[in-house]
Amino acid sequence: MKEEALTRVAWPEAETAGSGFVAACRVIARNRLALLGLIIVGIWLLTALFAPYIATHDAYEINIANRLKGPSAEHWLGTDYLGRDTFSRIVFGARTALQVAIGAVFLGAFFGIPIGAISGFAGRWIDSAIMRVMDAIMAFPGRLLAIALVASMGGGLFSLYIALGINSIPSYARIVRGVVLSQKEKEYVEAARMTGESDLNILFFQVLPNCLSPLLVRLSLDFAHAILAESSLSFLGLGLPPPTASWGLMLKEVTPFLQLQPLAAFFPGLTISLIILGFNLLGDGLRDVFDPRQYER
Amino acid sequence: MIRYIIQRLLQLIPVLILVSVAVFLIVRIIPGDPVLVMLGIDPEERVRISEEQYQALRQQLGFDRPIYIQYANWVSKIVQGDLGLSLRSRRPVFEIIFERYPATIYLAVTALFTGLAIAIPMGVIAAIRQNTKVDYAAMGFALWGIAMPNFWLALMLIVLFSLKLGWLPSIGYASPLEDPFRFLQHALLPAVVMGTDLAAPLTRYIRAEMLEQLKQDYVRTAWAKGLPSRMVIVKHALKNSLIAAVTVVGLQTAQLLGGSTIVETVFSWPGVGRLLIEAIYSRDYPVVQGSVLLIAVTYVFINLFVDIVYKWLDPRIKLE
Numbered sequence: 001m002k003e004e005a006l007t008r009v010a011w012p013e014a015e016t017a018g019s020g021f022v023a024a025c026r027v028i029a030r031n032r033l034a035l036l037g038l039i040i041v042g043i044w045l046l047t048a049l050f051a052p053y054i055a056t057h058d059a060y061e062i063n064i065a066n067r068l069k070g071p072s073a074e075h076w077l078g079t080d081y082l083g084r085d086t087f088s089r090i091v092f093g094a095r096t097a098l099q100v101a102i103g104a105v106f107l108g109a110f111f112g113i114p115i116g117a118i119s120g121f122a123g124r125w126i127d128s129a130i131m132r133v134m135d136a137i138m139a140f141p142g143r144l145l146a147i148a149l150v151a152s153m154g155g156g157l158f159s160l161y162i163a164l165g166i167n168s169i170p171s172y173a174r175i176v177r178g179v180v181l182s183q184k185e186k187e188y189v190e191a192a193r194m195t196g197e198s199d200l201n202i203l204f205f206q207v208l209p210n211c212l213s214p215l216l217v218r219l220s221l222d223f224a225h226a227i228l229a230e231s232s233l234s235f236l237g238l239g240l241p242p243p244t245a246s247w248g249l250m251l252k253e254v255t256p257f258l259q260l261q262p263l264a265a266f267f268p269g270l271t272i273s274l275i276i277l278g279f280n281l282l283g284d285g286l287r288d289v290f291d292p293r294q295y296e297r
Numbered sequence: 298m299i300r301y302i303i304q305r306l307l308q309l310i311p312v313l314i315l316v317s318v319a320v321f322l323i324v325r326i327i328p329g330d331p332v333l334v335m336l337g338i339d340p341e342e343r344v345r346i347s348e349e350q351y352q353a354l355r356q357q358l359g360f361d362r363p364i365y366i367q368y369a370n371w372v373s374k375i376v377q378g379d380l381g382l383s384l385r386s387r388r389p390v391f392e393i394i395f396e397r398y399p400a401t402i403y404l405a406v407t408a409l410f411t412g413l414a415i416a417i418p419m420g421v422i423a424a425i426r427q428n429t430k431v432d433y434a435a436m437g438f439a440l441w442g443i444a445m446p447n448f449w450l451a452l453m454l455i456v457l458f459s460l461k462l463g464w465l466p467s468i469g470y471a472s473p474l475e476d477p478f479r480f481l482q483h484a485l486l487p488a489v490v491m492g493t494d495l496a497a498p499l500t501r502y503i504r505a506e507m508l509e510q511l512k513q514d515y516v517r518t519a520w521a522k523g524l525p526s527r528m529v530i531v532k533h534a535l536k537n538s539l540i541a542a543v544t545v546v547g548l549q550t551a552q553l554l555g556g557s558t559i560v561e562t563v564f565s566w567p568g569v570g571r572l573l574i575e576a577i578y579s580r581d582y583p584v585v586q587g588s589v590l591l592i593a594v595t596y597v598f599i600n601l602f603v604d605i606v607y608k609w610l611d612p613r614i615k616l617e
Contacts (some may be wrong), residue, residue, distance in 0.1 A: 095577040136315035141596045148589045152326045232559055235448050262456040267447030277444035
């Protein structure tokens with residue numbers, strides 16, 4: 001099935017960024033699970049962007065008299081241990097997750113893409129040296145590296161960007177390197193060289209646009225990783241400090257009150273699962289066409 | 298084969314160097330004076346020690362030397378098994394970590410068996426009954442299992458089995474060598490949580506591999522020979538599917554041994570993962586360094602071991 005998909009939409013010789021995107025949209029529209037993933041991710045994005053309009057209460061307003069209440073007309077998903085509205089905190093948590101994910105993914109891509117491009121384009125010992133370092137980073141268990149980094153740098157947004165971003169640099173580098181290696185001997189690159197274009201121009205304007213599709217798959221999976229990693233670190237008390245509305249932190253805060261109000265832990269966890277599921281379905285759908293593994297050599 | 302092992306061991310050198318540099322730097326990137334950090338002294342308490350004392354301590358810890366010499370000294374000590382002293386208990390870090398390591402290993406092994414017990418039958422049945430409700434249910438489990446954060450599953454299982462039904466304890470530990478029954482009682486919930494982490498991707502993988510194998514000529518021949526279904530499926534198709542699954546299982550096992558920090562913390566399991574988190578909370582950096590080093594090195598060596606086993610099982614694999 002996957003092979004069939006790959007031959008059906010084989011990698012065009014010099015695919016442009018635009019056609020890759022359109023093809024991706026078409027595949028997602030045809031694949032029901034991928035479409036579901038896209039809808040979930042879309043809802044999450046809209047929630048994050050319009051959080052103040054969607055939240056029914058102030059996500060930070062404490063009301064001890066109303067603590068650990070179950071779902072009601074006033075508080076749709078109940079309240080937490082300080083009487084804060086769980087629904088509103090989940091809505092603002094979407095914004096926190098988006099902030100962390102964008103920062104971490106951006107950092108990974110910002111360093112990973114040029115590193116991979118240089119590695120693939122330069123070849124020889126530069127390529128070998130860069131790839132050995134990338135392999136070494138990949139050999140380090142990702143979650144542990146993140147824990148170690150936030151333990152040293154302290155919690156907070158900036159630390160999370162670095163801790164989560166470093167983990168994803170090698171995967172971007174490998175994808176881009178693979179594409180560059182497969183494209184750099186092609187005729188269109190030769191032709192560009194003949195016209196006197198500089199290597200840097202060829203690399204960034206001719207070769208790199210080919211990476212867009214496999215990068216889309218990677219981005220989708222990396223968003224899921226970043227959200228899950230942020231929740232895990234915040235759950236351990238190593239991520240964002242209270243009273244930030246973070247899904248992982250919400251779970252940590254209500255853990256001592258599980259007996260009194262298990263639903264206070266149920267909804268934030270369900271939200272994380274749904275978002276990760278959405279990204280995974282979307283990523284799987286995209287991968288059906290643009291299998292990045294064929295470039296990760 | 299020996300050439301392959303030697304090549305893989307050589308590839309390990311840069312990885313181990315990076316791991317050691319990362320662990321070495323943990324203490325050095327903490328904001329503030331590393332001497333005070335390593336002594337567990339808050340910056341505001343700095344005035345309590347005289348300048349002479351401070352310089353003597355700095356010299357004693359080796360922070361007065363150039364960074365590469367500090368690193369070389371640190372590595373040579375580690376090779377000799379000297380990870381320093383815990384700031385909290387003043388005991389050797391090596392001793393503390395190896396007291397906690399068995400608990401992590403016991404849990405990882407239990408989780409591994411739990412995961413395999415879920416994934417193998419589920420993957421096989423899903424493949425045999427492809428595109429039926431059973432298949433959809435198994436794939437639904439796999440998708441959801443991958444998406445679900447393990448700490449949430451842990452909390453939900455505690456709510457159901459410990460708080461509501463009262464069947465299993467939510468925290469605690471007993472050594473399997475002393476009291477196997479109590480060990481199982483305590484290990485069951487964390488093992489199910491970690492086992493789900495393993496089983497979810499593995500079910501998908503086994504299903505895909507089984508579907509691939511069931512299409513092969515040798516399976517068709519086995520059916521044609523009139524062999525009983527169980528034999529065709531278990532002895533032929535499953536056996537070959539499992540060879541391919543070794544890598545997934547190996548990678549996940551490495552994560553079980555190293556990445557169980559959260560599950561150990563939720564269930565108060567006295568393993569290395571929880572030791573690491575406790576050490577971070579109490580800013581006991583020698584213990585943090587030691588635990589990270591041990592977990593990372595275990596992870597790297599299990600991956601190496603898995604690669605070698607895989608190569609041994611399937612000699613067609615080439616070293617890239």
